[in-house]
Amino acid sequence: MKNKNFFRMLLMAFLAVVGLTACSDDDGPKDSAKEIRMLVSAETGVMYAWGDDMKENPIECLLVKTEGDSEEWQNLGFEQIKGFTYERGHEYYLSVKRTILANPPADASDRTYELIRVLEDRLVADPxxxxxxxxxxxxxxxxxxxxxxxxxxxxxxxxxxxxxxxxxxxxxxxxxxxxxxxxxxxxxxxxxxxxxxxxxxxxxxxxxxxxxxxxxxxxxxxxxxxxxxxxxxxxxxxxxxxxxxxxxxxxxxxxxxxxxxxxxxxxxxxxxxxxx
Known part of the structure; x- marks a missing residue:
């Protein structure tokens, strides 16, 4: 009987720990996703990889303005809008899913983007x-x-x-x-x-x-x-x-x-x- 009581108590203690862990996970920070609008310029910009402090290796990138962010054009990598293919000379107005990461990688952005639909695709005239x-x-x-x-x-x-x-x-x-x-x-x-x-x-x-x-x-x-x-x-x-x-x-x-x-x-x- 004592052994049964001991194992019963051990099992209850184990379940309590598991329950606390689950509660802790539920109460922790979570990713935040939202559908937003994004404007993609017909022109491109230049950015530099993380760690390229001397700016020796310029990388061509998109120029975008996103809802809720700065009014200035921002750099964004060509592959950073999942499902979107950029064509030079075109200006786009997009609906995208923006996810702000609760625990982003130390050497990467705290947000990701995924195309929902192209709202407008306009061929820009000669500059x-x-x-x-x-x-x-x-x-x-x-x-x-x-x-x-x-x-x-x-x-x-x-x-x-x-x-x-x-x-x-x-x-x-x-x-x-x-x-x-x-x-x-x-x-x-x-x-x-x-x-x-x-x-x-x-x-x-x-x-x-x-x-x-x-x-x-x-x-x-x-x-x-x-x-x-x-x-x-x-x-x-x-x-x-x-x-x-x-x-x-x-x-x-x-x-x-x-x-x-x-x-x-x-x-x-x-x-x-x-x-x-």
């Missing part, structure tokens, strides 16, 4: 934008309000070789011609008395007027939130001329007059392209 017929020279570009002011900076020098590989002046590489971007870096000092004002929409560089060394025509291209695509600033015929016709050490100078949503100038920035 060169028509400009007023009156704008024929740099002097015809009207500047906005307090501009020009030093809010943006870009790399001052790009280097290309005969095979079309693009490098920054310091030797670090860019993605291919098709995917490289001329990044606009915000350098305005926060102590500037107009800093708050300059963060509003009329002072954001939505467009760039392109002044090319190979043409007298002024073109207008879209910047998005991080800068224009390299191929839009330096079209294929000019890039071929640089890579195939220029001699080693020769360089050409381009200029961008950054413009706001009203296509009025904000600031002029310049850069050179040198043949390696």
């Amino acid at each position: 060169e934008i028509p400009i007023d017929k009156e704008i024929k020279t740099e002097a015809d570009i009207e500047y906005y309000d307090l501009c020009p002011f030093e809010k943006y900076a870009i790399s001052k020098e790009f280097i290309v070789d005969k095979d079309g590989k693009i490098l920054y002046g310091d030797g670090s590489s860019l993605p291919s011609y098709e995917h490289a971007r001329i990044w606009l870096e915000k350098v305005l000092d926060m102590e500037d008395p107009n800093w708050v004002k300059f963060q509003t929409a009329p002072y954001q560089a939505y467009y760039s007027f392109v002044l090319s060394p190979f043409s007298d025509n002024i073109r207008l291209v879209r910047n998005e939130s991080s800068g224009p695509m390299f191929k839009n600033v330096v079209p294929e015929d000019e890039f071929t001329r640089i890579t195939q016709s220029m001699n080693s050490g020769e360089e050409v100078r381009y200029a961008l007059i950054l413009a706001n949503v009203y296509k009025k100038g904000l600031q002029k920035v310049e850069f050179t392209i040198k043949k390696q």
Whole structure:
């Protein structure tokens, strides 16, 4: 009888421990899933793998805006929306299942995405934008309000070789011609008395007027939130001329007059392209 009572008590203690463990699991943090809307840009961005602190290996990625997140374009890997296939030149509006992980991996995002359905798939037109017929020279570009002011900076020098590989002046590489971007870096000092004002929409560089060394025509291209695509600033015929016709050490100078949503100038920035 004593043995039976002992085993009965042991069994009850074991079941109590199991029950406590189950309760503990139920009360622990859980993943949170929600259907949201996501906008995927027709342009792509560049991101870097976790641990690539020197940013030596740029990776092309999607540019997305997601419901409930920042209004700025965010980088997202091509494979990070399960069930979605991206086609270049298309802008998408998606319904996706977003899951925020309760216990994400230390070296990965705390959220995952899975396509529910494509709400809109739009082929984006050529990124060169028509400009007023009156704008024929740099002097015809009207500047906005307090501009020009030093809010943006870009790399001052790009280097290309005969095979079309693009490098920054310091030797670090860019993605291919098709995917490289001329990044606009915000350098305005926060102590500037107009800093708050300059963060509003009329002072954001939505467009760039392109002044090319190979043409007298002024073109207008879209910047998005991080800068224009390299191929839009330096079209294929000019890039071929640089890579195939220029001699080693020769360089050409381009200029961008950054413009706001009203296509009025904000600031002029310049850069050179040198043949390696």
